[in-house]
Amino acid sequence: MGEPARNVDRIDTAPGFLQEDADALNARFAGTDTSAMLQALFAEDILGRTAVVSSFGTESAVLLHLVAQADPAIPVVFVDTLKMFPETLAYRDTLVERFGILNPRVVQPDPQVLADSDANGLRWSFDPDGCCAIRKVEPLARAKEGLDSWISGRKAFQSVTRQDIPRFEVEQGRLKLNPLGDWVKAELDAYFEEHDLPRHPLEADGFLSVGCAPCTSPVKPGEDPRAGRWRGWDKTECGIHQPGIEPFL
Template identity: 60%
Template sequence: MNEQARTIDRLDVAPRYTEGDAIRLNNMFRGTDPAEMMETVIRDNIAGDMAVVSSFGTESAVLLHMIASVDPSVPVLFLDTGKHFAETLEYRDVLTKRLGLTNLIIITPDGEQLQAKDETGLRWSYDPDGCCEIRKVKPLEKALTAYDASITGRKGFQSSTRNGLPRFEVDGDRLKINPLANWTKERLDTYFEKYDLPRHPLEAEGYPSIGCAPCTNKVAPGEDPRSGRWKGWDKTECGIHSDVTPLPGKDDDNGANDPIF
């Protein structure tokens, strides 16, 4: 069968995953330790071909450590937007080596798109949504066509738009897995200490959430951890993720009963 025929056949089959699948998985793993959950998901191939989408930000080490402890060859997708802090790129390399990740895939924006729509490299300053679309959304969308599921490091406590985040959700016909959805900052810190994981160098300087350098500001104590992202704009997400719509079957204990030792 040629490639065109396979593509046509694909349009006629049922979606890979539906909201019903996400609800079933949320119920199946309710209250389960995220590390144990991911070991089962990976070992039993529950979500098909998967990739971790990582920004190598301040909390990324926890999820990457969990995944690497099960299978360090799971693909890790990193969007190199061309606008990252130098510290983020250095941290990416340090963490990759430290955790023994063997399948880091660096995704870059399309050169022709950049030339046509952001020739000066300043689109972030007047159209941050358009900048994210070119440098993040479209490149990742293209890369994820090869996978049945993506794994993210989102947590519900990070912002009001992520409150109620389920562990499993659907993104189109693809499954999106958020193992740390109900973890608190305290539990993340405990995990860092337990496994002596390196911290992002900018965290100590007041950056609890780190994206591209032009659109990331320091956050004052007590502020929403993501309030430094796109400061001054009516924007809370880059477009890769949308605001959360809680699903039935999500964990509701805020991680209080998740063992990590």
């Protein structure tokens, strides 16, 4: 395959995407229903080798249902940091079965890296950035090897640090799709109700954004949905949505 084509109908994926490709896709699908957009992307093979990356958190069911309705064979990658809530692992199994996801994948931290860098499993308590790097960023980097694009569940309303999320963006030559970037909480709730989607078991207890168990707490009234993540630390992201930051071990 040659240079990526510069049109909105078909974009080849090798040797990589450029910002102008993302701009063209943002223009083509502006105002398009999310479900219709996903169906077109998969049918036309615009994304090339792609996968959904899902935390199986409180809002994950919406994106996973949309993708499974469009193409249940799209791989769904879950990074099991080995610090997850048991409820999250059970919820993952529930959604995979309920939605008929045909290609679920699990990636975990490298055992040798854990032995060298977090032997007692307590790195989260004094170095949350380092813990995320070895338990989430590095495993996901391995999972994305060979992919031309990946699909994220980020939404602008979740936090002030996630505002102005485009549907399509480019990170180091790989296309990143944020199908729900412009959705608001009311739209997500309406979709849950319309399709009778199961809720994360911890949501009723105030966990509005669920990550690893040691670093996730319930959200207080009036706080943004991600306020319960890394509470007490000057940290808002695990690192997988921060392009250019390499995993440090």
